[in-house]
Amino acid sequence: MTTSTDHPPALAPGFAQTLGLMFLSGFFATAAFDLWGQILSPALGFVNLSPHGLAKSLLGTFGLPNGDFAGYFVHFYLVGLIGYPVGWLFVFRPVWTRILGHSTGWFIPSAVYGFGLWVFAIGGITAIAGLPFFLNFTGITWVALVGHVLYGIVMVAVMRLVSAR
Numbered sequence: 001m002t003t004s005t006d007h008p009p010a011l012a013p014g015f016a017q018t019l020g021l022m023f024l025s026g027f028f029a030t031a032a033f034d035l036w037g038q039i040l041s042p043a044l045g046f047v048n049l050s051p052h053g054l055a056k057s058l059l060g061t062f063g064l065p066n067g068d069f070a071g072y073f074v075h076f077y078l079v080g081l082i083g084y085p086v087g088w089l090f091v092f093r094p095v096w097t098r099i100l101g102h103s104t105g106w107f108i109p110s111a112v113y114g115f116g117l118w119v120f121a122i123g124g125i126t127a128i129a130g131l132p133f134f135l136n137f138t139g140i141t142w143v144a145l146v147g148h149v150l151y152g153i154v155m156v157a158v159m160r161l162v163s164a165r
Contacts (some may be wrong), residue, residue: 006163021162022085028099029155030080032127041146046138051075055119057129085155088113106156114152 037049054130059066060075088110096109122144123134133143 005141018089021159022089023081024162025155026081027147028158029084031150032154033080033151036150037143037147041143044047046143048078049140049143050139051144054125054129054131055079057131058125059130063130080151084117085159087117088152088159092116104161107153108157110152112152113156114149115145117152118148121148 021102033051034049042048052068052075054071055074056066056068056071059070066071081157093109096104096112100109122141126135127133135144
């Protein structure tokens with residue numbers, strides 16, 4: 001069954017609403033990702049994620065400024081608030097819905113999307129940045145997997161909550 005919460009506003013005419021939806025959901029999802037990767041994971045004895053480090057490596061590969069500020073800017077703003085929400089709203093969700101419909105609900109596709117983000121970031125971006133494929137499957141690889149899946153779930157949950165209002 002299709003509900004209004006399954007369809008966040010489109011780019012036009014609700015551009016500002018869509019942008020707000022992306023920023024808000026991306027903010028909470030990135031906060032959840034960082035809470036897991038930088039506080040909970042180390043507290044549980046796992047590695048500490050430093051996603052801005054991957055962004056710095058990628059920027060350096062292209063000869064761009066790659067200081068701490070640039071790394072955090074790319075990680076939080078460009079990826080967390082814009083890139084990943086755009087991927088969900090305008091690429092993954094429409095394809096998923098066209099192929100599988102709404103019968104799977106929102107939780108499964110959001111977790112699959114998070115898994116895909118992990119493959120993209122840790123499998124793809126690391127290779128482009130000159131780092132080992134999937135970071136040699138060390139502890140950071142698995143903490144990042146949980147973080148990306150968590151990101152996808154939180155992002156879609158927030159989108160649904162906001163859209164329901």
